[in-house]
Amino acid sequence: MWQIPAEDPTVASAALTELAALLGVRDVGDKANPVDQVHAILAARNEPWLLIFDDAPDMAAVHPLLAPTGPGHILITSRASAWPSRHSLELPVLSIEAATAFLLERTGHDDAASAAEIVKELGALPLALEQAGAYLSETGISPDAYLNLLRTQRAQVLTQGQPWGYRERVASTWQLASAQLADTDPHAVALLRLLSCYAPDAIPYQLLLDEIDPTGDDGPNELPYGELAVNAAVTALRRYSLVGRPANGMISIHRLVQAITLDQLSTRQRERWYEKAAALLESAISDHDPAFPPDWPRFAQLLSHVRAVLPADSPGLRSTARYLGLSGDYRTAVLLSQEITEHLTASLGPEHPDTLVARHTRARWTGDAGDAAAARDQLRDLLPVRERVLGADHPDHPDHPA
Secondary structure (H helix, E strand, C coil), X not given: CEEEECCCHHHHHHHHHXXXXXXXXXXXXXXXXXXXXXXXXXXHCCCCEEEEXXXXXCXXXXXXXXXXXXXXXEXXXXXXXXXXXXXXXXXXXXXXHHHHHHHHHHHCXXXXXXXXXXXXXXCCCHHHHXXXXXXHHHHCCCHHHHHHHHXXXXXXXXXXXXXXXXXXXXXXXXXXXXXHHHHHCHHHHHHHHHHCCCCCCCECHHHHHCCCCCCCCCCCCCCCCCHHHHHHHHHHHHHCCCCCCCECCEECCCHHHHHHHHHCCCHHHHHHHHHHHHHHHHHHHHCCCCCCHHHHHHHHHHHHHHHHHCCCCCHHHHHHHHHHHHCCCHHHHHHHHHHHHHHHHHHHCCCCHHHHHHHHHHHHHHHHCCCHHHHHHHHHHHHHHHHHHHCCCCCCCCCCCC
């Protein structure tokens, strides 16, 4: 069994030269091709063998190095994604339980609760966990203290801690990938920034990008527009494993990739990308009716992203809350309506007409959720305010003849 660092062709060649010498087929000053020597002896062996080509940039880089025959196996690890599906396996992150156990064992701490929270913050990514473990061991701080640093100074913390057996840190790995993309594919960089604003899983990127106005400032000069351009941008992101494998118009992105991508932007740039992400979401929702059951799958598909991006006073969030109530998810409708009501009360005042409508909607879903007494009390408190602000003859008054 032999591991060959494959990221750099020169280093890989030197590793195979060393292997040829260890196998006894190469002497100092030998001018024969060491790759051919290794291939020949592996083909002639009766015992099984394993060659591991670690961190290969792509298939073309390692193809000439692969032994063509013999009773062995070849394993290639890579951050690139363009490998034949029949021969490749895309590794998921660790389970929360396994990641927590690893972190506790790596650090010698026994604070399982804080370790589990660290795992969630890091998205259970093995390299990030090893880096966190190294930092905890190097500094001697507690997992709870590290968790606080991670939540308050994430960008700086992700550059700290040296993972054992790996020269790159998680932040620098993805920062380098983003920098390389910026030079070769600005559409891919723009798409990465947009995706980083949404919830990390099941982003309907094709649906959202279809909402782009090609004549506006979010057209083809920045975000990719059109099937070929979108596919090219996704392929570029996949080349660096910055996004998951797309399927059925959906794509996922690790939460740490999102965090590092947005942390590299200025405050105004982040605000601009969130505004763009919100505008595409609003457009994707605006033509759909929350009272029309055939439109409910669209609202369900976008729910997590609506929560991640849209502000509490947005039309899209109000439509989503209405969809939840009308589709029977009364409890979630109450929670969302409460957020909307609190925001409007703080921003517009407790007696603004929009606030009164929100209070009425909250009372409705509260009653439908089974708390009739609370709904009655909310409507009792609301009625005199609406009469005073809108008048007893307003069409929305319960006693209005209309």
